[in-house]
Amino acid sequence: MEITSFPFLSQEEFPHITTWFxxxxxxxxGNNNNLKKRRRKDQEFEMDELTNGLCGDILASILLLDEEAxxxxxxxxxxxxQEKASLEANQKxxxxxxxxxxxxxxxxxSDLDTLDNSRTKRARKSAxxxxxxxxxxxxxxxxxxxxxxxxxGSGHQRRLWVKDRSKDWWDKCNHPDFPEEEFRRAFRMSKxxxxxxxxxxxxxxxxxxxxLREAIPVRQRVAVCIWRLATGEPLRLxxxxxxxxxxxCHKLVLEVCSAIRSVLMPKFLQWPDENRLMAIKEEFETKSxxxxxxxxMYTTHIPIIAPKVxxxxxxxxxxxxxxxxxxxxxxxxxxxxxxxxxxxVCIGWPGSMLDDQVLEKSALxxxxxxxxxxxxxxxxxxxFPLMDWVLVPYTHPNLTWTQHAFNEKIxxxxxxxxxxxxxxxxxxxxxxxxxxxxxQELPVVLGACCVLHNICEIRNxxxxxxxxxxLFDDEMIPENNLRSLNSIQAxxxxxxxxxxxxxxxxxxx
Numbered sequence: 001m002e003i004t005s006f007p008f009l010s011q012e013e014f015p016h017i018t019t020w021f022x023x024x025x026x027x028x029x030g031n032n033n034n035l036k037k038r039r040r041k042d043q044e045f046e047m048d049e050l051t052n053g054l055c056g057d058i059l060a061s062i063l064l065l066d067e068e069a070x071x072x073x074x075x076x077x078x079x080x081x082q083e084k085a086s087l088e089a090n091q092k093x094x095x096x097x098x099x100x101x102x103x104x105x106x107x108x109x110s111d112l113d114t115l116d117n118s119r120t121k122r123a124r125k126s127a128x129x130x131x132x133x134x135x136x137x138x139x140x141x142x143x144x145x146x147x148x149x150x151x152x153g154s155g156h157q158r159r160l161w162v163k164d165r166s167k168d169w170w171d172k173c174n175h176p177d178f179p180e181e182e183f184r185r186a187f188r189m190s191k192x193x194x195x196x197x198x199x200x201x202x203x204x205x206x207x208x209x210x211x212l213r214e215a216i217p218v219r220q221r222v223a224v225c226i227w228r229l230a231t232g233e234p235l236r237l238x239x240x241x242x243x244x245x246x247x248x249c250h251k252l253v254l255e256v257c258s259a260i261r262s263v264l265m266p267k268f269l270q271w272p273d274e275n276r277l278m279a280i281k282e283e284f285e286t287k288s289x290x291x292x293x294x295x296x297m298y299t300t301h302i303p304i305i306a307p308k309v310x311x312x313x314x315x316x317x318x319x320x321x322x323x324x325x326x327x328x329x330x331x332x333x334x335x336x337x338x339x340x341x342x343x344x345v346c347i348g349w350p351g352s353m354l355d356d357q358v359l360e361k362s363a364l365x366x367x368x369x370x371x372x373x374x375x376x377x378x379x380x381x382x383x384f385p386l387m388d389w390v391l392v393p394y395t396h397p398n399l400t401w402t403q404h405a406f407n408e409k410i411x412x413x414x415x416x417x418x419x420x421x422x423x424x425x426x427x428x429x430x431x432x433x434x435x436x437x438x439x440q441e442l443p444v445v446l447g448a449c450c451v452l453h454n455i456c457e458i459r460n461x462x463x464x465x466x467x468x469x470x471l472f473d474d475e476m477i478p479e480n481n482l483r484s485l486n487s488i489q490a491x492x493x494x495x496x497x498x499x500x501x502x503x504x505x506x507x508x509x
Contacts (some may be wrong), residue, residue, distance in 0.1 A: 012315070028408035033129065045384065048095075087480045095360065101313065108309050111442045114125040170220060187223070187459050188230045188427045189452075197264070197455065198222050204259040216244070216252070224249055225256035229449055232430035254441060257448035265447065268454045269342055271367070277376070283338035284379075287416075288409045289498055294376040295343055296336055296417035299355045300425070300471060301329035302446060303434045313350040320443070327351075332431075332446055333358050335378060340420035341454050348443040355383035356478040359390075379413040388484045392490065395477055406495035418471060424453045426469035 009094055071267060103421070122452060172178060183191055198219050205222070207215040228238050272280060277294055284293035306328050307314055319327035329351030335344040346362035359380075367373060368389045377391040386392050392480045393407040425431045428449040437445055456463075482488060 007310060016391075017054050045470040055349065070294075088442050091360075091480070094357070095461075098357070098361070099309070105310055106314075109348055113440075159415055165239070165243035165245075170223065170242045173223070174219060182363050185464065186230070187226050188463070188467070189226075189456055190459075191268060192456060193459050193461060194222070196459075197226075197452075199261055200267075201256065201259050205256055216248075221252050222256055225254045225260075225448075226452070229252050229428045229430050229445070230454070232428075232433050232435070236369050237435060250436075254437075254444065257444045258449040260451050261444055264451050264455070266457065269345070269447075269451050271343055272337070280337045281376075284413060287292070287338065288376070288412050289501075290379075290391070290413070290494055292375055292377050292408055293413060294373070295378050296413050297333065297357060297380040297390075298414070298417035298421050299331055299333040299383065300421050301351050302332055302431055303327050303408050303432050303441070304351075304439060304442065305436075306329055309348070313352055316475075319351075319472070330442065331358050333362060333448075334417070334450065335364060335420070336417050336420040339457060340423065342450050343421070345447065345450050347446045354476050354478060355380070359384060379410060379417075381475050382412055382477050382481075383484050385478050385481045386491065388487050388489050391487075391494075392481070394491075394495075395481065402499045403500045406491070409498060420457075422451075422469055422471055423463055425455075425471070426467040427453060427463055429467075434467060449499045 008463040073459060077170075096164070111437050173183060180191060183194075188196055201222060202218045206218050209215050224238060224242050224244065227233075227241065228235075234250050235246045237245045242249065245254070272294075280294055281292055284296075285291050301316055301319065303319075304314065306326075311328070314328040316328065316329040317327065318325045330347070331349045331351060333346040333352060333355070334342050334348075336342055344362075344364050344365065346358060349358050349361055353361075364378070368378075368387075378389055379391050382393055383394050384390050393410045394403040399407070431446070431449060435442070435445075455461075
């Protein structure tokens, strides 16, 4: 088999071929560029459509979320209003039930007073008959004692037997040379203050001499009451100190306390006028940096003997748990100014009531509802609710620095009220222990203690550190402790100003 060589063409022989390939290259190259541009445009168009679609979906999702959030907020507001209405309804029911209970209690006490009066009248009649029989017997024996018939006006002198009691202790205290310090220890005040009180009360407590006996002097009457309130000693010891009968001492204490309430309370325990209220606001603002504070509130409990009726209402669960002993009490709620002087008191509500319930029953709350306390804050502890006129500390957990600073300033104002109640119970020891005074008469005694406290504070009477008393009153946060949206915003604004204007201090850091 023979293999022959293939003759290759030269450049001159295939010029048309060489010129044809470049044209094909140009044609194919142009088509590829067009395809790339078209694909790029298609991709860009698809990306634009995809981007527009995603943006639309995102906007739709955002609008949907906003709508759902708005619906949830509206639902929350509706539920909040319903809950608020329910709490207000429950509170009204509680108030109505307490009013009914209080009316029943007052009716019962009135019946008891009527029964006591009838017993006293029967006892007097019996004593009169016994005395008449004794007189007849003495006359039969030839005695010279003559008893004038009542209403005849015969003028014959009467002779009655009276037990001879020693008055040495009181005579010694009443002497001008008696040491001032010992007098202050016994009566918790100076001789000058005691003399002023006697002068003020003289028209109300002075009695005239009778044919039977000489009247007890005004100074001794006032001294019996003040010494009894100051020491809290039982009436039998008061009787021995002053040389008077036990029943006489009890009667004098109630008479003088009533005179203090009617004569001295209008002068020394009254709600301040506009000028004095402005001065109180300035003093509190200087002390704490919080504006428009018109007073500091506090509630304490006074121990009592278990009452004969409505025992559960006066049962004090918190004191019972602390003392491991069944305790009964009544409440004493008061407002003090920057000096620790009482400007308002609410006395006598059962010890089972919380601070906010006592506040709702007080004349102070009625005064606030009438608009008298506009632009005035009453500062209380966590046992009081936040209201349009009541300013209390933050109680929820995880407080911010601003809230800590606010609570610190509120506690400074609260110290004023707590210190006032500490002095009140320390100076008048009868408030620390259960007393023999009847429950319906106890508010008069407590009111007299508050008036005497104000007199001592106004006259700058120092209290012996020995008589200091430590308060043990628990603060129970009320169920509905936020009762005003405006007050929530106002409290936040005050807290913000305290921190950002350099008035908050740094002890909370």
